[in-house]
Amino acid sequence: MTDTPTGHARRRFLMGAAGFAATPLVAGLAAGCTIEPTPRDTGTDEPDGDTRANAITAAITVTSRRTLGSLEVSGIGLGCQTMTGKLYGPVTSRADMITLIRAAHDQGVTFFDTAEAYGPFESERIVGEALEPIRDQVVIASKFGFDIDPVTGQRRGGPNSRPDHIRTSVDGMLQRLRTDHIDLLYQHHVDPTVPIEDVAGTVKDLIAQGKVGHFGLSEPGPQTVRRAHAVQPLTAIQNEYSMLWRGPEREILPLCEELGIGFVPWAPLGMGFTTGTITPYTRFAEGDFRAAVPRYNAANLAANMPLVQLIQDWAVRKGATPAQLSLAWLMAQHPWIVPIPSTTRTGHLAENLGDHARTGQLARPPGDGAALGRRGESSRW
Numbered sequence: 001m002t003d004t005p006t007g008h009a010r011r012r013f014l015m016g017a018a019g020f021a022a023t024p025l026v027a028g029l030a031a032g033c034t035i036e037p038t039p040r041d042t043g044t045d046e047p048d049g050d051t052r053a054n055a056i057t058a059a060i061t062v063t064s065r066r067t068l069g070s071l072e073v074s075g076i077g078l079g080c081q082t083m084t085g086k087l088y089g090p091v092t093s094r095a096d097m098i099t100l101i102r103a104a105h106d107q108g109v110t111f112f113d114t115a116e117a118y119g120p121f122e123s124e125r126i127v128g129e130a131l132e133p134i135r136d137q138v139v140i141a142s143k144f145g146f147d148i149d150p151v152t153g154q155r156r157g158g159p160n161s162r163p164d165h166i167r168t169s170v171d172g173m174l175q176r177l178r179t180d181h182i183d184l185l186y187q188h189h190v191d192p193t194v195p196i197e198d199v200a201g202t203v204k205d206l207i208a209q210g211k212v213g214h215f216g217l218s219e220p221g222p223q224t225v226r227r228a229h230a231v232q233p234l235t236a237i238q239n240e241y242s243m244l245w246r247g248p249e250r251e252i253l254p255l256c257e258e259l260g261i262g263f264v265p266w267a268p269l270g271m272g273f274t275t276g277t278i279t280p281y282t283r284f285a286e287g288d289f290r291a292a293v294p295r296y297n298a299a300n301l302a303a304n305m306p307l308v309q310l311i312q313d314w315a316v317r318k319g320a321t322p323a324q325l326s327l328a329w330l331m332a333q334h335p336w337i338v339p340i341p342s343t344t345r346t347g348h349l350a351e352n353l354g355d356h357a358r359t360g361q362l363a364r365p366p367g368d369g370a371a372l373g374r375r376g377e378s379s380r381w
């Protein structure tokens with residue numbers, strides 16, 4: 001951080017974001033969102049004398065590195081699920097997605113998130129092709145845990161974390177990702193039929209073989225975390241977390257802090273909601289995953305708009321976009337949180353990585369982003 005005027009502008013934005021992070025959000029959000037007290041507006045850019053916030057603000061940039069457990073990654077990662085064109089709708093082209101991933105790396109991103117279930121397989125193939133030339137400069141995270149035919153990619157339904165299936169899945173991942181190791185391997189979904197100790201033990205063996213670097217869990221319960229961590233220390237937990245969904249604050253984030261586990265919020269932009277580009281009048285196309293999520297039906301969108309308004313107001317005050325403020329808010333919660341926003345557009349990529357905030361040139365009012373609601377597939381994870 002410099003002391004140039006630009007540096008001051010950036011620092012004011014970051015400190016403001018941390019101050020904002022310390023405030024509760026909107027009361028009574030609809031459809032399963034957390035209920036919080038009325039917002040407290042301090043009317044100041046200063047973080048209420050909070051030394052934790054001061055320490056955190058120094059690290060809220062994509063180029064500053066963060067650590068998940070012992071794994072060093074960029075401050076913001078890139079989610080690569082939507083690049084298959086099967087979740088929120090079609091993408092311009094596969095080649096464009098490969099270009100976008102490389103553009104992210106050029107702009108400082110070293111942390112890329114995928115899973116065998118995305119596509120299935122296609123997201124891993126795109127990530128593998130994009131990152132092959134720069135493999136030694138990046139951290140690749142992928143996930144096993146669903147019952148997917150390892151040859152055809154057909155979804156057979158439900159979870160599958162049997163040790164033999166994990167080993168077969170990982171071998172397939174290595175081929176698709178064009179690498180000899182996966183830096184961070186998550187169990188995507190807890191399998192109630194397989195003790196987590198067996199899952200952790202299998203990943204421990206894969207680590208010993210050099211096929212896997214680190215172990216993670218997605219959406220686990222606290223007891224599962226403790227039991228897995230006792231067998232093979234966890235590097236990261238990946239759960240949904242955003243200003244729209246604050247569930248991890250109750251148990252999982254305190255547990256991460258206690259055990260020294262990093263945290264990776266998925267859907268850090270509320271699947272686009274906290275960017276201000278979704279309005280009460282937005283309707284998602286048939287097949288767009290969000291069309292089936294109660295949180296995004298017409299009534300709940302309207303009910304949740306006060307949160308968007310709050311984010312937009314604070315973003316204007318901090319010289320940022322709502323998407324940037326959304327990511328800064330997450331990063332200000334703890335220095336070991338690394339959000340993985342997804343995008344299929346280079347403009348959104350640059351915005352999410354904070355170019356405008358870094359240069360202090362941000363002038364665009366929130367809410368004029370790209371159109372949403374055009375696409376989708378039936379299965380999410």
Ligand SMILES: NC(=O)c1ccc[n+]([C@@H]2O[C@H](COP(=O)([O-])OP(=O)(O)OC[C@H]3O[C@@H](n4cnc5c(N)ncnc54)[C@H](OP(=O)(O)O)[C@@H]3O)[C@@H](O)[C@H]2O)c1
Binds near residue numbers: 078267268275323369
């Ligand atoms: N562990 C799990 O179970 C799990 C579950 C879901 C997701 N994930 C991971 O988390 C990643 C992110 O989650 P997500 O994609 O569901 O949600 P997200 O990152 O919160 O939101 C993505 C949506 O926001 C839009 N967007 C991105 N930047 C924007 C900007 N600056 N302005 C306006 N709109 C913007 C994107 O559209 P454009 O493409 O048009 O930019 C897309 O529709 C996934 O890629 C995946 O890797 C993990």
